[in-house]
Amino acid sequence: MKATTNNKGQHKGMGNNTMLKLTAVSALAAAATICAAPVKAADLKLPPISLGAGLRTQFESTNPSGGSNTINDFNVNNARLYIGGSVTENIKLMFNTDYSSGSDLQVMDAVARFEFGDKFNIWAGRFLAPTDRANLYGPFYASNWNVYEDGVQDGYPGIVQGRQNGVAYWGTFGIAKVSFGLFDAPGTFGEGEVLTSGRVQLNFWDAEPGYYLNGTYYGAKDLLSVGLAGQTSAGKHAYTLDGLMEKKLPNGGVVTLEAEAARYDELGGYGGFNGSYIDSNGWYGLAAYLFPQQVGIGKVQLLAKYGAARFNDAQLLPLQEAPTAEYEQTTMEFNLNYLIKTFDARLSLFYKDTKLDAGLPDTTQIGVGVQIQI
Template sequence: MRLMLRCRTLLPPVYLVWGLIAPVAVYAGGIIKIDDTKSISIGAGLRTSFNSVENGAPNGTDSSNTFQLDSIRLYLGGQVTKDIHLTFNTERQSDGTTRVLDGIAQFAFSDIFNVWAGRFYLPSDRSNLSGPYYLATWDFPFVSRYPAIFAGRDDGLAVWGQTGGGKFKYQVGAFQGRNGALTSNQSGNLLYVGRLTFDLWDPEPGYYNASTYYGAKDILAFGLTAMSQADGVGTPATPGNYNGSSIDTLMEKKLGSDALSLEGAYYNYDTGGVMDPAPPIGQGLIDGHGYFVQVGYLFGQKYGPGQLQPHVRYQNLVVTGDSVNRKRYDLGLNYILDGHNALVSLIYARDNNGTTKNSNIIQVGMQLQI
């Protein structure tokens, strides 16, 4: 059996799912071809940043100044047959240990009917389905507070499909959610999730999406999500039912060589007033609501090897019964060298968590993918 290594620029390993469906984003990866149907893909991603947070030092009065490795990932994918694929991705955690990020068995029967099983992104909101590498901003929105076992993922099974090349998508699934002997869920109830996505302009094919396409598409999309789990919050002594829902939208329009993007989402979380403990017993799920709005503008002209994309984001999260009303303003500038594969971000943020002093934050982040 002969192995052949070649470069590929159309399929990212993390999205090596489709024989029939194009991915939502592009970056280079290596493909080891085994035979006419079987192959293995290899890739990697890295995000690292410098963060200065007012009053963030251990003494509570000075600014903290820290360099951190936000994320480093190894992407592995494989094609078993034309319609059967697998994905295995890992994430290095801040404590130096490595954890399984994705482990997915993928069956692509047709555009309208696909089955995924294992550990993967829940079909929740656009931000989660973009993941940190495909957002238009550096930090993940804190108003997105859906349950997850790790990094927006959970163990379970989902059925999904699309029509119009990705103009309409449905995604439904059952996941573990809150489960275990010491948790509020003593009856083994599953977390049920559903999402509908409508694209009125260009389609967004595939299970995932992005929060910006850097002017490669004209997007006008709306997403609706709902999830529910009996005994999904609280403790064994005081369990409560969890219900979450959201609506999100993205408009990105090419204006000559420039591109304007507008994004927003509204979230509602209902625990019936039951307080949820922090990990490892709970997940710190909230009873409340939140939203964010975001504006970005990509300049088509190049400044050196890259393009500039300034952006502004506002977030607001209200926690019922806990007197928390957190607000944050972000003013950022992305320097785009190669789409989501190579970029540098500069961010100034003002964060008011509703309980302590306002914090002024400065971040410089760098992201690379192959």
């Protein structure tokens, strides 16, 4: 700013101390102006940072067998914060947290990602190990609402939401995607051993770039995929075989078929009715159809899923009640899904029926779920 005539006249009658004070004040004001001035992004060269959040919440009404009272609950299934950024073109960081009803806020993903192309990528830190597709897509990217409640899928051991601490390689070679890693077993099941984990996946139609997967693409891809995964440590093992087929029809509708078979031999698994079973196996099948017509601001999808799991070899802890030697769980689920913006805004009306043999209690559940992501 240019000085006015009056200001110039005032300057002439000032002493040395006053001049020094004004000079200091002027210097500070100039520095503040420089700091406050807008700085171009090109001058700062900050790495790009992405922020996001996700919420899955539901109301459920559960009716146990045997004349017990109906239980009504509002739950926060998952509340997550997502942070990611690139240090260089090939070095990236991922940091995600998760909170759910009944648990504290936890660090879910904390990953240093060294990604050099389709064929060579290294992840280190806490993340999903090479396992079944269901573990690699998580609840936000699953087709059905009540994911991981059939005693079959995502039974591999984990610290938080299926995650483990370790390092893994992954790469894509034509139709094959392979991944292999070493992980910290003591954090998962108490043995002082390294846990070895691996997966081989074949994509016969469209490819699936990246490490994490989806349970559906809602017609964005035509997918035919088969995956074989396994873990082993200290003589304990787990294996899964999974498949996903998704096809967009000429009328614009989308058909989704998903299946998995699993065996958990003293490694992972769901532990059965009272958590004491160390050996389990099972399978599930899922079918869904997304109607092409727009209904209001979204589209409607019908979904059905059936799963069967058998729990064997109970090992009792002190003061545990003796369970049956083995028993079977069957789970049937139906969803009426309303997709507003695929995974970022969807509603689910669900019904789930869980039956246990050997005289154990059955349950039926009906509810509505809401999922939002930004």
